[in-house]
Each structure stands twice: as structure tokens, then as C-alpha cells.
Amino acid sequence: MIGAIRSEIRKVFTTRLWWGMGLGMAVLAALISMGFAALLGNAAMTGGDNNGQGNPFANMTVGTAQLIYNAGIIQQMTILFPLALGVLLITSEYRHKTISATFLSTPNRWVVLLSKMVAVAVTGALYAVVHAIASVAGGASIIKFVKNQPTMLGETEVWKSLGIGLIAFAIWMLFGFGVGMLIRNQIAAVLLAVGATFVVQIALNIIFSVKEWYSAMKWIPGNLTANMVITSDPTAGQTVDPATQSQYFAHWWQAGLVLAAYAAVLAVVGAWLTTRRDVA
């Protein structure tokens, strides 16, 4: 098992994919956080603060800092990188037919897949650290130098949020890994994973809010992720609209467990199929 894990980790870091995508993600994360930080105090752009919805950018709070430093994740943009990497790490084995060599050196396919999941989690955590550094660097520089507001970087809740981001990344990569095992065609798997995250989630959010199924919205993966990383109300208690409030679980770990359960179901079904299928 140790050998298989070492092999899988070597696999990740011996092609250019990991740093190429990591670099793209870091740049995007920094830009989105800078964009969010630029909204601070901009009431005209984000709506008033007295309609019960609450304006998270009206005042700099701990929750606002969480929002800015996780902006890429909440916007469903940077979270696509660990998702896609998870898909690519397994489907490239099928695309380049290296899966034969993998199963020859470790014939127990459950051991292979568990080792891959460990490698996926390690890489996901590394991506999360890079993401946090880029986001904080981008966001905090605008907050401090342009908006002259406190960066909130001394607050425990902000660090907790960044730490939870690490878990979220690992789960999203596992998500991608599950999709990749189910759909071994690389192009199809990437398109489906990214497409579903992007298009289907937006569609579901719109449909649920039009139908006023607010409590159903909290089960959507993207909302669960936001639910995880925003542990403090950015509007400092001004959100009193029950419809908005019912979109989230009370605790981050509840959302995290639901999200992890989704990923686990995909991964287990995919793994079961992988252990049974012929490798041609």
C-alpha cells in the first residue's frame, strides 16, 4: 500500500499538469478575490442594506473577509480546478493506456484506487494551500491598500475558513475522481464534470428560487461548499430574510458531510465498476 501510494503521488508530480493548472488557478483566485474586495463599501453596486437581504460588502466583517478570501470557490470558478484535476488523474490513465501497467504492478485494484484517492487528497490539499495564499494576497492587498479596511487576518474564524477550504478542495477533487472512474473518456468526463458544476448548478439555483424551494437549495454542491467556507455571517446579522437563511445548514460540517457523501457515492460506484471491468 505504501509503495502504491508513493507510485500514485509520483504520477501526479512527474507531468506538467499539476503546476500548469495550479498556476492558472492561483492567478484566477487572486483576481476574483481582488474583484470581490473591490466591492467593499460599494452600496450602489451591491444593493442597499435595509431590504432584509443584507449586503455582505457594506461593512468589513469577519464573514466579509471569508467571502473575499474564498471568492473563487464561492463563484464556482477556482473549485473547477481540483474537480478537473481529479477527473484528469484517472482518465489520463485510460487515455494513454497506462492503466495496464498500473494494474500489473498493483493487481489489487482497490489498493490502486485507494492509493489514488490518497494522492488526490494530498494534491487537493496542496492546491488549497496555493489557492488560499493567492486569494489572501490578492484580496488583502485591495482591502488594505485600496479600501483602507482591516484585513481580518488576525481572526481565528478567517483561518478556520481557509482550513475548511482545504477539506472542500479534497472533496471536489474526489468528486472529479469519481466522475473520471465512471466515465473513462477524458474529454467526456471533463466536460460533464465542469458542465454539471457550472450549468446544471446555475439552472438548479434558478429553478429552485423561482419555485421558492429555498430549503432544497442548500443541497446543491456549490451552495454546500459556500456553506462550508462561510462560517460567519458577512452581513453581521442583517440578513433576516428566512428564505435566504433556509438556503444553508446551520453548521459548516453538516454541509461538509453532505458534500463528502456525494463524492463518496460517486467514488464508491466508480471504484466498484473499475475493479470489475476488463482492461483492454
Added chain:
Amino acid sequence: MSVAATTTGTSIEIDGLSKRFGDFLAVNNLTFRVQPGRVTGFLGPNGAGKTTTLRMLLGLVRPTGGTATIGGRAYQTIPEPIRTVGAALEATNFHPGRTGRDHLRVLAATAGIPDTRVDELLELVGIPAAARKRAGGYSMGMRQRLGLAVALLGDPHVLVLDEPANGLDPEGIRWLRGFMRHLAGQGKTILVSSHMLQEVEQTVDDVVIISNGRLIRSGTMAELHGPATSLVRTSDPGALAGALRVADVTSHSADDGGLIVETDDLRLIGDVALRAGLPLWQLQPQVSDLEDMFFALTEGQNRNLGATDAAAPHEMDAIAGRDGGNEK
């Protein structure tokens, strides 16, 4: 250390092995044994079921029936299998963005094999410098060499090589022959598949020939070459045949009026002809060419060409089903 390393020679046992893909019977009740310490050629036309058989042997494809074992053990049950069995399946199985050396290092990690062994093998197969470049730019010859390095990584006693000569230029094939003889000299059990007899003819001790998923013949090269015969031309083949029969030598007439005599004792034939008063127009030994036999055995039976096979009507539906894997 693995099981095989402590015993001398490991055999491969294929017993009643079958594989069905949908309604296509790729391998049909195949039974043969690869003797330890010998080089066995696994021959058959493209699409005969060679690759499927090897993949079942290596636990990549699940058999529909029967067993395939190495030294009595299923591949999946061998701990750190690359230390016991080395396999080179397809020369295209490399990530184009990973260097050949890193490809080896990735696989080496599973059995705790050090990088020094990786570099040693790259020297052995003759690509130490090229292996530090990304595999995407490799020639077919370099891929085959890298594939062999993969197979030899764990210094296994058993080697399974699927069409290692595919895509090699004549120089590469010569190198491969020499390399396989070198490995055979170390007492390794080698099973090497090919759709071309002459590629392996000079290297193998034993031959297993399959066609349409079924065993056609197996045995040593000497056995498959068959009894020696001679070709004789004379004025009256019938009279010579009669005279030879008296001398306890059987013969039969060839299509073009010659006589095929079942002995390579040319002197005996000459003496018999002289006593019978028959002139000899031609007298030459005929080595039964295994190549001819290989074609004779497999000709017209290749299901992928759509040819019918009266002996196995249940396979007929499958003709359009699935192609051999070599071209993919």
C-alpha cells in the same frame, strides 16, 4: 523475496481458458503449458486471441471460464508481482508528457525498487539519454525498448511479451533477438507472442499456435517442423515409389509429377533408384517449412476477414463483432 525467486524456473499454465465478449468468443477453451526456463512463441494471425489470452494471464481481463496461472498462482495473488512476472504489453502505453525514466520510477515505487535499478535498465536497453525526454516524442523502437525495461524492472523470472517486434526496423528486430537470447540464457521463462513466425523462429524453443481463439498446435520447434522429406524427380515416379516401398520407405506423388519421399537419406533413395534402373533428374532434401505450416494452419480461418469456419458455426455471429487489439 517472491516465491519464484527461490525456485528454479516458473511455468505458465493455461487451462480451459475462455473469454466471451458479448456473443463473440475471443478465446475458446484454450489449454497449454509454458515450460520453465524455455522461450515459447505464442503465434497466431492478428485477432486470434493472443492479446486477450495474455491479458487474462495477467489479471487485466476476467476469464469467462478456465484458469491461467503462473507457477500455480493467479497473477492477482502474487505479492509485488513485478518481481516475479515482467510484462510488456503494448508499446504505446506511456503518458506523452512523462519521461521514460519517470514512467519506470512510477512503477518501481510500487515494489520499492530504487532509482539506481531504473538507470541500470535504461543502460541495458540502450536508451539512457532518451529516457530523460518526454515519451511523447519517442520512436516505436524506443517505445519497445522502454517497454522491455518496464518488464525487466523487478528482475522477474517470467517474461510475458506481447508482439515486442511490432514496429521495429530490421536493426531493432536483430537487437531484440539478441536481447531475448541473452534473457533466455539467464534461465528465464519467456512467453512471446507474434503474428509473424519468422520474427521469433530463430529465438524460440517451443511454439503454441492459436487461431480463432483455439489451440491449433503446440510443441517444440523440432516437433512442429515434422518428419524430414525429400523431393525426387524421375522418369517413372510410380515405379520408384514401388521400389522404395520394398525398402520400407513411404512416398507420395507431388502435384507437379515429382515424388515426396519421407526420409532425408538421399543416399538410400539414390541406391534404390539405381537398383530399379531409374534415372534421377532431381534429388534434394525438403525441410518442411514451419512458415508454410503456419500459414496452412491459419489460412482462410481468420474470422476478422469474414472467412467462414465450418468447424465452429456458433462463432459466426461474431465476425463483425470485435477486432484484434494490435492496431488500436
